[in-house]
Amino acid sequence: MLNIVHCNTKNKSLRMRKVPTRTSFCRYECVATATQSCHETLMRLCHSAFVIVLSLPLSAPPAAARECPVPEQLDFVVDKKIDRSERGLTQGLEFHDGKLYESTGRALGDTRINMIDLDGTVTALANLGDTVFGEGLTILNGEVFQLTWQENIVFVYDLEGNLLRQMPNPYTGWGLASDGEHLLFTDGEGQLRFADPKTFEITREIELRTAAGVSPVWMNELEYVDGKLYGNIFTSDWIIRVDPQSGCVEAVSDMAHLRSQLSAEELAQIADSPENVLNGIARDPQSKKFYITGKRWPMIFVGDFRQQGTASQQ
Numbered sequence: 001m002l003n004i005v006h007c008n009t010k011n012k013s014l015r016m017r018k019v020p021t022r023t024s025f026c027r028y029e030c031v032a033t034a035t036q037s038c039h040e041t042l043m044r045l046c047h048s049a050f051v052i053v054l055s056l057p058l059s060a061p062p063a064a065a066r067e068c069p070v071p072e073q074l075d076f077v078v079d080k081k082i083d084r085s086e087r088g089l090t091q092g093l094e095f096h097d098g099k100l101y102e103s104t105g106r107a108l109g110d111t112r113i114n115m116i117d118l119d120g121t122v123t124a125l126a127n128l129g130d131t132v133f134g135e136g137l138t139i140l141n142g143e144v145f146q147l148t149w150q151e152n153i154v155f156v157y158d159l160e161g162n163l164l165r166q167m168p169n170p171y172t173g174w175g176l177a178s179d180g181e182h183l184l185f186t187d188g189e190g191q192l193r194f195a196d197p198k199t200f201e202i203t204r205e206i207e208l209r210t211a212a213g214v215s216p217v218w219m220n221e222l223e224y225v226d227g228k229l230y231g232n233i234f235t236s237d238w239i240i241r242v243d244p245q246s247g248c249v250e251a252v253s254d255m256a257h258l259r260s261q262l263s264a265e266e267l268a269q270i271a272d273s274p275e276n277v278l279n280g281i282a283r284d285p286q287s288k289k290f291y292i293t294g295k296r297w298p299m300i301f302v303g304d305f306r307q308q309g310t311a312s313q314q
């Protein structure tokens with residue numbers, strides 16, 4: 001049986017504790033305060049365990065998981081990178097009408113709605129300061145939706161950042177996306193939920209799962225593209241692609257290579273806090289380019305996902 005660490009770094013909970021759990025594959029959680037070395041240990045365990053999950057032999061998967069395919073391996077090919085005029089703790093990222101919209105969390109900054117021009121200029125459209133912890137963001141029908149982490153509030157803005165209304169969310173807020181009709185969101189556990197954009201009433205819930213028969217947890221910033229859902233796995237360098245109808249993980253991409261394309265100065269900026277993990281996926285529906293970043297990363301990468309081994313043929 002797999003043992004995977006549940007490491008909640010958002011509230012700096014770093015001491016491991018065994019947790020009996022059936023639906024997630026985490027056997028520990030981090031509680032209270034502890035040391036940096038503990039945090040780093042958990043990060044390594046989380047990452048290595050996730051890799052193990054994705055590469056498990058499939059000779060005898062649980063019956064309930066037989067429908068899921070072996071995940072396809074994707075490469076991310078970088079075209080260019082955009083240097084930001086100001087960093088932000090990216091919790092949500094979406095492309096709309098030639099610009100990026102970003103939700104930021106209050107750790108090491110404010111909870112904001114930022115607009116980012118493609119030359120990297122960051123403009124704050126709304127700033128809630130430290131009153132709440134901003135999380136996932138998506139745009140639907142001309143409205144900007146922003147989750148909060150533990151405050152159980154969904155803020156709804158117009159495209160200029162004016163607050164229009166609020167909705168209650170009974171769950172912890174992590175990633176948020178839209179399929180053009182519903183809001184899709186995660187809470188860090190192994191479920192994907194669909195909500196009504198007018199009321200946030202939960203209309204559907206599906207268990208995420210892999211070919212190995214486990215539920216991937218910590219699916220964080222999300223992006224809905226052509227009927228599929230991309231998501232960062234929190235604290236790792238992995239992005240996964242899920243079929244939101246079946247819940248199956250269909251593809252994975254190791255984004256660790258992005259760090260090799262950074263200058264020493266950029267790496268130093270990312271390394272100044274363990275919070276600065278990969279987190280941010282947006283896609284321009286016109287150019288079909290993806291925009292990838294992380295928390296307080298000074299840049300946004302622009303490029304494409306391609307089936308592994310085919311990049312040089314494109």
Ligand SMILES: [Ca+2]
Pocket residue numbers: 092093094137176177221222223224280281282
């Ligand atoms: Ca997104």
